Amino acid sequence: MDTSSVKIILQILHVIFFGYAFAAILSYIILSVISGKETIEYSKRKSFINYKDILSSTISPSITIIAPAYNESLNVVENVRSLLSNHYVNYNVIIVNDGSEDDSLERLIEAYDLEKTEYIINDKIKTQPLRAGIFKSKNPAFEKLMVVDKKNGGKADALNMGLNLSKSKYVACIDVDCLLLEDALQKLIKPFLDETETKVIAAGGVIRIVNSCTIKGGKLMDINLPKSLLVKSQILEYLRAFLLGRMAWSRLNGLLVISGAFGVLDKEIAITVGGYDTNTVGEDMEIIVRMRRYMEEKNEKYRVSYIPDPLCWTEAPDSYKIFISQRNRWTRGTIETLKKHRKIGFNRKYGSFGLVSYPYWLIFERLAPIIELIGLIYFIILIILQEVKWEYAMSFLVLSYLFSVVFSLMAIYSEELTFHQYKKKGTGIKLILLSALEPFALHPFILYAAIQGNYDYYFNKKKKWGNMVRKGLSTT
Amino acid sequence: MIDYQYIYSTYNNLPFLIKLVWIVISLLALTIAFMSMYLKVIRHSLRKKREINIKFKTEYESLLVKYLYSGDDSEKTTKTQNSIIESLKESVKVDSKRKIILAVLYDLMNEVSGEMSDSIQTFYYKTGLIKYSYTKLKNKKWHVIAKGIGELRRFRIKKASHRVTKFINHPVREVQKETHLYMVNLFLFDGLSFLDHLKTPLSEWEQIQLLETLQKFENQEICNIRPWLKSTNNSVVLFALKLAKIYNQFEVKETLMELLSHTNKDIRLNTINVLTHLYGIEAKDVLKTNFNTLSIEEQISFFGLLEKLVMPDDEPFIEEHLFHKNFEIQLLALNILKEINIDKYMGLSKLSKKEKSTAMIKSENI
Numbered sequence: 100m101d102t103s104s105v106k107i108i109l110q111i112l113h114v115i116f117f118g119y120a121f122a123a124i125l126s127y128i129i130l131s132v133i134s135g136k137e138t139i140e141y142s143k144r145k146s147f148i149n150y151k152d153i154l155s156s157t158i159s160p161s162i163t164i165i166a167p168a169y170n171e172s173l174n175v176v177e178n179v180r181s182l183l184s185n186h187y188v189n190y191n192v193i194i195v196n197d198g199s200e201d202d203s204l205e206r207l208i209e210a211y212d213l214e215k216t217e218y219i220i221n222d223k224i225k226t227q228p229l230r231a232g233i234f235k236s237k238n239p240a241f242e243k244l245m246v247v248d249k250k251n252g253g254k255a256d257a258l259n260m261g262l263n264l265s266k267s268k269y270v271a272c273i274d275v276d277c278l279l280l281e282d283a284l285q286k287l288i289k290p291f292l293d294e295t296e297t298k299v300i301a302a303g304g305v306i307r308i309v310n311s312c313t314i315k316g317g318k319l320m321d322i323n324l325p326k327s328l329l330v331k332s333q334i335l336e337y338l339r340a341f342l343l344g345r346m347a348w349s350r351l352n353g354l355l356v357i358s359g360a361f362g363v364l365d366k367e368i369a370i371t372v373g374g375y376d377t378n379t380v381g382e383d384m385e386i387i388v389r390m391r392r393y394m395e396e397k398n399e400k401y402r403v404s405y406i407p408d409p410l411c412w413t414e415a416p417d418s419y420k421i422f423i424s425q426r427n428r429w430t431r432g433t434i435e436t437l438k439k440h441r442k443i444g445f446n447r448k449y450g451s452f453g454l455v456s457y458p459y460w461l462i463f464e465r466l467a468p469i470i471e472l473i474g475l476i477y478f479i480i481l482i483i484l485q486e487v488k489w490e491y492a493m494s495f496l497v498l499s500y501l502f503s504v505v506f507s508l509m510a511i512y513s514e515e516l517t518f519h520q521y522k523k524k525g526t527g528i529k530l531i532l533l534s535a536l537e538p539f540a541l542h543p544f545i546l547y548a549a550i551q552g553n554y555d556y557y558f559n560k561k562k563k564w565g566n567m568v569r570k571g572l573s574t575t
Numbered sequence: 576m577i578d579y580q581y582i583y584s585t586y587n588n589l590p591f592l593i594k595l596v597w598i599v600i601s602l603l604a605l606t607i608a609f610m611s612m613y614l615k616v617i618r619h620s621l622r623k624k625r626e627i628n629i630k631f632k633t634e635y636e637s638l639l640v641k642y643l644y645s646g647d648d649s650e651k652t653t654k655t656q657n658s659i660i661e662s663l664k665e666s667v668k669v670d671s672k673r674k675i676i677l678a679v680l681y682d683l684m685n686e687v688s689g690e691m692s693d694s695i696q697t698f699y700y701k702t703g704l705i706k707y708s709y710t711k712l713k714n715k716k717w718h719v720i721a722k723g724i725g726e727l728r729r730f731r732i733k734k735a736s737h738r739v740t741k742f743i744n745h746p747v748r749e750v751q752k753e754t755h756l757y758m759v760n761l762f763l764f765d766g767l768s769f770l771d772h773l774k775t776p777l778s779e780w781e782q783i784q785l786l787e788t789l790q791k792f793e794n795q796e797i798c799n800i801r802p803w804l805k806s807t808n809n810s811v812v813l814f815a816l817k818l819a820k821i822y823n824q825f826e827v828k829e830t831l832m833e834l835l836s837h838t839n840k841d842i843r844l845n846t847i848n849v850l851t852h853l854y855g856i857e858a859k860d861v862l863k864t865n866f867n868t869l870s871i872e873e874q875i876s877f878f879g880l881l882e883k884l885v886m887p888d889d890e891p892f893i894e895e896h897l898f899h900k901n902f903e904i905q906l907l908a909l910n911i912l913k914e915i916n917i918d919k920y921m922g923l924s925k926l927s928k929k930e931k932s933t934a935m936i937k938s939e940n941i
Contacts (some may be wrong), residue, residue: 143718147725147749152787158817159783219937221902292783293748295776295810490589494596501603508610515617527618531611 116474120495123463124502127343131509134347138513141346141407150285153292154186160268160292162190162284162363165261166275167254172201176210178275181317183243187284191243193261194275198251204231207246212238224259224374227252233264254359255375255382262366262374271363272383276414278309278319279361283410287363290404297400300390301364303357304410305341307520308334310417319412322520324529329422332541333415335533339510342407342517349405353456355391355436357403359383361411368393379439381432388440395449409518423548430468430552437465468549500538507534631675638663639679639698643687646694652701656694660701667702677704681729692731699730712738717747724753728760736761744774752781759788764798771802776810786817797822804830809839816845820852828855835861844873851880859884863892871901878907885911890919897923898932905934 153159164182168175175194182192196204207213213234220229231248249260258272269291273279283304290302311325325331348354357364359382372389375382387403394401416422437444437460444461446453481487511530514520521530586594638659645655652660666672684695699705704726711723724742727735742754755777758766767785770777777785789795803815804827812834819827834846835858850858862869862877869877878896881889893915896908909932913920923935 144749146718147721147753149784152784153780156783156787158786158821160779219906219934221906223902289780292780293778295778490593494593494600498596498600498603501600501607504607505603505610508607508614511614512610512617515614515621519621522622524622527614531614 112477116470116477119470120499123467124499126459126463127502127506130347131343131506133350134343134513135509137346137350138342138407138517142517148289150282150289153285153288155188157188159187159189160288161266162187162269162271162288163261163265163267163366164190164192164271164273164279164284165195165258165265166192166273167195167197167257167261168199168203168275169197169251169254169257170199170201170203171275172199172203172206174276175203176206177317178277179207179211179244181278182273182275183241184281184317185279185284186281187288189267190271190284191245191267193264194244194246195257195260196246196248197253197257198227198230198249204234204246204248208234211236211241211244211246213244213246218264220263223263223370226256226260226263253377255377255379258382259374259377262370265366268366269363270366270369271361272359273361273411274359274413277306277360278314278317278412280319280410280412283361284363286406286408286410287361290402290406291363291365294402297402298394299365299402299404300368300394301357301362301387302404302406303345303354303362304406304408306337306358306360307409307412308337308415309412310415312412323523324521324526325417327417328536328540329419330415330417331529331533332537333422335507335510335530335537336541337415338514339507342513343506343510345405346407346513348456349403351451351455352402353451353459354403354405355388355456355460356384357387357405358411360413364390376439379432379435380428381436384432385436385439388436388443391452392440392443392449395443395452407517409520419544423544423551426545426548427552427555430549431556433460433465434553434556437461468546469553471546472550503538503542504534507537627671628675631672632679635663635666635676635679639676639683642698643683643691643694646690648690650693652694652697656698660698664702667704667707673704673707676702677726684729696730696732699732705730705732708732709735709738712742717745717750720745721747721749721753724750724757728753728757731761733761740769743769743772748775748778751775752784755781755785756788759785763789763792763794764796767798767803770806770808770811770814773808773811776808777814778810782810782814782817785814786821790821795822797824800824801827801830804834809842812837812839812842813845816842816849820849823853825853828853828857831855832857832861840870840873844870844876847873847876847880851876851883854884855880856884859889863889866892871904874899875901875903875907878904878911882907882911885915887915890915894919897935902933905932906938909934909938 164185166178166182171178179192179194194207196207214237215232216235218233227250229247229249234246234248236242236244245264247260247264249257252260261272262270269288271284271287287302287304291299293299308325308330309319310327310330311323312319313321313323324334345354362383364386368390369386372386372393374386376385376389379385391401391403416425437457440457443449443453444457449457478487478492508531511534515527586597589597642656642659645653645659647653663676666676680695680699684692687695708723708726708730711719711726714720714723720742724739727739736758739754739757742750745751745754755769758769760766762768797818800815800818800822803811804819806812806815816831816834818824819831828850831846831850831853832855834842835850837843837846847858847862849855858880862873862880866874866877881893885893890912893908893911896904897912899905899908909920909923912923923931924939926935928936
């Protein structure tokens with residue numbers, strides 16, 4: 100290859116990298132503008148919502164909270180108490196003990212006065228069989244609670260068992276270790292009841308990070324910003340993702356994921372599409388994509404709704420090892436889902452779902468770490484070959500860094516002007532500093548985890564969930 | 576010392592693209608600096624606002640409570656009350672203070688009734704708050720209109736009905752909803768007359784709100800719901816079905832029977848449920864005859880009706896569906912058979928496993 104050909108190839112590469120970065124930044128700007136408009140609109144509408152009526156209404160739709168638990172003995176009793184104290188009339192709680200090897204079941208039996216009960220299960224979705232069986236409380240105070248002990252089959256399998264057992268119209272799937280706010284169900288059921296001509300198939304809310312917050316009796320008492328830079332950075336990342344990204348995608352009806360930590364699904368549609376996929380580690384995203392695909396193929400008007408209210412607080416990894424393992428799993432989940440439903444991508448038949456949402460996820464979520472890695476390698480090669488035009492490189496590096504800081508600040512503004520959860524004095528300056536540090540404290544590790552996730556997906560098929568060591572909400 | 580000359584000449588020698596990038600960088604840096612400083616201002620003002628709100632709320636609360644308790648039995652306001660009204664008239668003119676006064680009044684309105692409630696209404700008139708509410712109705716912004724209607728509802732201003740009813744079919748749902756709530760809160764079942772003119776669908780959320788509002792009142796004398804059961808607006812029919820169930824409207828059974836053949840599946844389904852609740856035994860034969868044309872959900876609902884209203888002569892029909900393709904119907908049929916003919920039910924256990932339905936096998940296993 101002669102020098103001119105190499106130069107042309109290099110030029111093409113430059114255009115690709117530049118074009119990609121430009122498109123990514125442009126998409127963030129567009130999403131931020133849309134999310135700003137949507138947030139203002141939502142705030143206006145919110146002032147007219149009266150949740151009191153739904154609280155006492157006996158005709159409010161029934162909701163089943165399904166919470167899979169695996170070796171959660173440390174906190175399960177406390178967490179179930181939090182789930183049972185929700186302010187909603189028509190709901191019940193199914194705890195699916197998914198083959199735990201610890202004493203979770205025994206602790207639940209003791210704490211809630213449970214006894215084995217006979218129950219006919221309609222196996223609409225195939226699951227692992229029961230182990231010790233189904234338990235209900237002898238104490239009328241816990242009549243909403245059902246505990247199912249089954250053989251281990253993973254989170255998706257446990258959720259499917261809950262779907263089979265639920266008699267409600269809607270199911271709220273939640274991680275048992277999450278702290279659900281008392282008004283979460285009333286808030287998240289609203290989108291389903293509000294639409295008149297469009298069917299809402301799923302709804303999600305904002306997940307917040309509970310580390311360093313004070314919890315008493317399963318209730319959030321005081322909100323604090325953690326000391327760990329890793330956890331703080333995740334708080335900022337969550338704010339950006341939920342208050343900017345998802346808010347905008349919700350407006351565009353382009354949401355492909357409702358967080359597995361807490362989301363409500365239309366049970367009938369979830370069952371019709373076959374329930375949660377047990378062969379993926381990204382079951383929360385996969386089921387939403389499948390439900391959307393089903394509705395598109397049926398040619399029915401539908402929405403995946405999202406509300407920016409903080410509804411559920413979860414513990415974030417506080418060590419880089421666990422954090423990387425979590426993000427590795429998220430990456431594999433995204434790859435699996437997008438690959439499984441590749442038919443949707445760039446397919447006019449699926450409307451904006453196929454032409455906007457799917458391509459966005461593919462290009463800016465799925466491919467981003469790969470493109471970034473190629474870019475880094477390319478940059479190193481250029482350094483070695485002493486071909487770097489430093490005035491270009493440094494300018495664009497500074498530019499992209501400042502853009503990321505601006506987006507973080509916008510997310511902080513959105514939070515301050517809407518929910519203003521971090522009220523304590525001095526937190527503002529910490530958040531500003533965080534927006535400057537976060538690109539160094541978090542991004543390199545996200546990239547590493549994503550590359551590892553790609554590697555594991557293609558070359559380490561045996562890898563499944565990975566461990567998430569929790570300290571527990573009661574000790575937070 | 577910064578050598579500006581050097582920076583300027585270096586900048587001038589840069590390629591155009593880099594120059595452009597540095598312009599954007601400078602703008603972003605300025606934006607970040609501004610946003611960082613302004614965030615402090617925002618957080619400070621939010622804190623200050625909260626403190627001021629608390630201060631004024633406490634002040635207005637004590638004044639308004641004093642106002643309420645300084646009234647006498649006569650319809651006229653007392654001297655003390657008049658002086659409180661005068662002292663608050665100025666505050667009402669300030670937007671932020673007016674909001675706090677309204678919030679305090681809403682809280683008080685929820686806690687008091689009878690004369691005290693009338694007294695609050697008088698305050699609302701005499702301080703001129705009502706004028707602000709009326710002005711809001713003329714605003715172009717939907718959320719201002721909705722707020723105005725909300726205020727008129729909370730202070731029970733019946734006289735404003737002619738101004739409010741024109742918003743029944745407003746293009747923004749929140750305005751419509753506030754209008755409907757105004758009507759029902761102030762005129763109870765008579766207020767439901769807006770259903771006659773409603774052109775847009777009534778959301779499930781709003782239906783729940785209206786029903787809850789109606790149930791709060793002592794007067795539970797319901798009006799004739801038949802016209803709404805015949806409405807061309809499907810959501811109105813669904814709402815009327817809820818009314819029929821909650822208020823046990825046995826007298827509309829005939830109309831309900833007609834709804835069994837409605838074109839909308841949700842209406843048919845809900846009608847079966849209401850007829851089950853109202854012991855609509857008349858529906859049994861109709862539904863039995865059309866059973867195979869019903870959707871699965873309707874068939875399940877019908878079996879729910881049979882579970883409640885089964886008669887011995889239903890046995891052949893029940894037997895016919897013991898092996899229905901739907902598990903829930905199999906199970907319901909099995910349970911009903913157990914109730915009306917235990918011998919026949921016991922006899923089913925003699926069938927070989929192959930001959931049994933899934934529901935039979937599962938029932939035996941428990």
